[in-house]
């Protein structure tokens with residue numbers, strides 16, 4: 001049974017396409033508190049340039065990173081820096097179920113803590129960096145719900161317009177957004193790369209028909 005989402009208060013919807021890039025995972029064992037601090041600081045600094053998502057902490061620190069095409073050299077540089085300072089380092093040059101299972105098992109073995117990461121709201125796949133994020137907000141801009149979708153599900157949409165694309169994702173969501181189908185969307189001004197729509201009120205729709 002899909003959970004019916006309350007969408008009555010939704011007045012604006014926007015789509016945030018995420019930057020393209022390749023993914024990698026780093027696993028680092030911290031032998032003491034000082035090493036734990038060092039590795040945390042190192043990845044915190046990287047966040048200014050790369051997309052970073054921490055997967056675990058404790059004895060085993062692991063991070064997924066997403067890098068742009070022009071940042072490829074960073075992967076090897078980072079691996080070198082880690083290997084020079086820590087005893088156990090693994091670099092996996094993609095993010096997939098296999099590496100995530102290894103992180104999970106190593107966490108169990110070392111008593112480390114696996115941190116929550118997003119899942120695609122369509123297929124349920126673990127996705128540290130969703131390809132597309134959709135936000136639904138009320139009149140004041142307060143978020144009511146949001147959806148994160150993986151590359152595979154995003155690419156599966158054959159929509160011809162942004163509006164169709166947005167609806168196709170929400171209608172495929174494991175939660176029930178079908179009430180949105182009856183609403184009228186109009187393109188709204190948006191900032192940066194996001195693509196924004198607002199929901200037309202009943203009075204506006206009537207005016208639009210009469211003009």
Ligand SMILES: [Zn+2]
Pocket residue numbers: 120121122123124125149150151152153154
């Ligand atoms: Zn998916």
